[in-house]
Amino acid sequence: MNILAIDTSNDVLGIALLSKDQVIGEYITNLKKNHSVRVMPAIEQLMKDCGIEPSALTKIVVAKGPGSYTGVRIGVTIAKTMAWSLGIPLSGVSSLAVSAATGRYFDGYISPFFDARRGLVYTGLYRFVDGELQNVKQDTNMLAKEWAEQLRDLEKPVLFIGNAMHVHEETFRSALGTMAVMADPAEYNPRPGELGRLGMNMPPEDVHSFAPNYIRLVEAEAKWLEKQGRES
Amino acid sequence: MNEKELLVLGIETSCDETAAAVIKNGTEILSNAVASQIESHKRFGGVVPELASRHHVEQITIVIEEALKQAGVSIKELDAIAVTEGPGLVGALLVGVNAAKALAFAHGIPLVGVHHIAGHIYANRLLTEMKFPLLSLVVSGGHTELVYMESHGSFQVIGETRDDAAGEAYDKVARTLKLPYPGGPHIDRLAHEGEPNVDLPRAWLEEGSYDFSFSGLKSAVINTLHNAEQRGETILPENMAASFQQSVVDVLTEKTVRAAKEFNVKQVLLAGGVAANKGLRASLEDSFQELPDIQLVIPPIHLCTDNAAMIAAVGSVLYEQGKRSSIDMNAHPGMDLGS
Ligand SMILES: [Zn+2]
Numbered sequence: 149m150n151i152l153a154i155d156t157s158n159d160v161l162g163i164a165l166l167s168k169d170q171v172i173g174e175y176i177t178n179l180k181k182n183h184s185v186r187v188m189p190a191i192e193q194l195m196k197d198c199g200i201e202p203s204a205l206t207k208i209v210v211a212k213g214p215g216s217y218t219g220v221r222i223g224v225t226i227a228k229t230m231a232w233s234l235g236i237p238l239s240g241v242s243s244l245a246v247s248a249a250t251g252r253y254f255d256g257y258i259s260p261f262f263d264a265r266r267g268l269v270y271t272g273l274y275r276f277v278d279g280e281l282q283n284v285k286q287d288t289n290m291l292a293k294e295w296a297e298q299l300r301d302l303e304k305p306v307l308f309i310g311n312a313m314h315v316h317e318e319t320f321r322s323a324l325g326t327m328a329v330m331a332d333p334a335e336y337n338p339r340p341g342e343l344g345r346l347g348m349n350m351p352p353e354d355v356h357s358f359a360p361n362y363i364r365l366v367e368a369e370a371k372w373l374e375k376q377g378r379e380s
Numbered sequence: 381m382n383e384k385e386l387l388v389l390g391i392e393t394s395c396d397e398t399a400a401a402v403i404k405n406g407t408e409i410l411s412n413a414v415a416s417q418i419e420s421h422k423r424f425g426g427v428v429p430e431l432a433s434r435h436h437v438e439q440i441t442i443v444i445e446e447a448l449k450q451a452g453v454s455i456k457e458l459d460a461i462a463v464t465e466g467p468g469l470v471g472a473l474l475v476g477v478n479a480a481k482a483l484a485f486a487h488g489i490p491l492v493g494v495h496h497i498a499g500h501i502y503a504n505r506l507l508t509e510m511k512f513p514l515l516s517l518v519v520s521g522g523h524t525e526l527v528y529m530e531s532h533g534s535f536q537v538i539g540e541t542r543d544d545a546a547g548e549a550y551d552k553v554a555r556t557l558k559l560p561y562p563g564g565p566h567i568d569r570l571a572h573e574g575e576p577n578v579d580l581p582r583a584w585l586e587e588g589s590y591d592f593s594f595s596g597l598k599s600a601v602i603n604t605l606h607n608a609e610q611r612g613e614t615i616l617p618e619n620m621a622a623s624f625q626q627s628v629v630d631v632l633t634e635k636t637v638r639a640a641k642e643f644n645v646k647q648v649l650l651a652g653g654v655a656a657n658k659g660l661r662a663s664l665e666d667s668f669q670e671l672p673d674i675q676l677v678i679p680p681i682h683l684c685t686d687n688a689a690m691i692a693a694v695g696s697v698l699y700e701q702g703k704r705s706s707i708d709m710n711a712h713p714g715m716d717l718g719s
Contacts, residue, residue: 184478225479230485356441359437
């Protein structure tokens, strides 16, 4: 069993190789650099270092979003093409779930988040039950302020994880007070090893039709639908 | 002599068609699969880039598989993978580029990045062998160029549009005439029903220039219609379409003929989506009839619009010339043909 995990859904570029029950290689950068240029060389280098040929791969796991539309698409395109052409299964994992996995030993809820500009975040609510990551509130795209209010009403501790901490920390703290727990910067990056672990036993997707989970509609489409709604 | 077969897979995703094709020995089409998105963009009156990118991701492996299946070729048998590197919509290009890189890496196949316009020109090589020096008139939604080629893989742009591409002008005029998207074919059809009796300008630019300009013409159409409306007169849309088309075709034909003579070319190749235009085809055929030493080549419509056979055709030539792209290849939305 050799699994290649790919996450390009945000600034973090993460590649991991898993062999049997070990994470044998991980490559992570958190840079505002072009994924398109760097992902394939990173995969090539890591596989070379780990001594694994593409033909020895048994599964591909990819972070399917939410995140940067272009970023997610790069990872998903590479994952689909490799899985289809090598004839191996593909599993897609929520990019937020990957981040949530970092909070494994936290006793409470976990809210991973990515900045989505104009006060918005991509986020969801997770928790570990008997060592298994469970999704409590579906991944969503909303105002950080609104999200914080929803979490406050749970009256339980919530762990916040994300590289955009400096953007939204204040909002979360002021709504949740002492119930808000902030991850350490060392835990902000979603780890591709976690991605591989989360996806290894997931059922395979239909490779051809597999698509990112953008959460948001294309802006032009949303406007068009709104207009149709008004006219009918 | 026992020549080895050269099998090249082409991948093209620069705009709103997801396409893959397999070409043998640079000239023979074994398959040419295209998934068009035109229906999804229609309601917006133009291509929505983000929507195009989303469709590409959903179609890419289906289309590549289709191309290989139709060709009866397995991935292992491929000698090279050619992909459109640019120009085009960046998000759309990225899907093809990353699929090509993943495929090349996973199976150890050489990768060749290709210029989209070079592809349009090489669509002609799928019909007949190129004879150098040659001239190509490239007309599409995004491009209007005269390209001089001395040999394979050498492209010299001797004239290009300074503002709108011919295809853009067609789409804008079509919108003014309230024709459905995409407007080009509708204008072409209407033009054949009308008389070119509306006086419209022809932008020749400076003496000897091979450049083009269509924005003045587009404005003239809009102003003429507006003024007529103010005076309570009606201009029949078919007459306006015919007059507009005549103006575009006159300039394209005159400059092509003049360049063909000046550069002493053996062949003139028509290329690009607007090459499907009947008015342009007829006008070029007419003019080159009087120049029997120059062979005019006009590809069938399915090779004029975006496809991957043309990308594989250029890729085959570049591959044989030793060109290889590396795994850190990026998409180049504003790529120059000369580079
Ligand atoms: Zn084109």
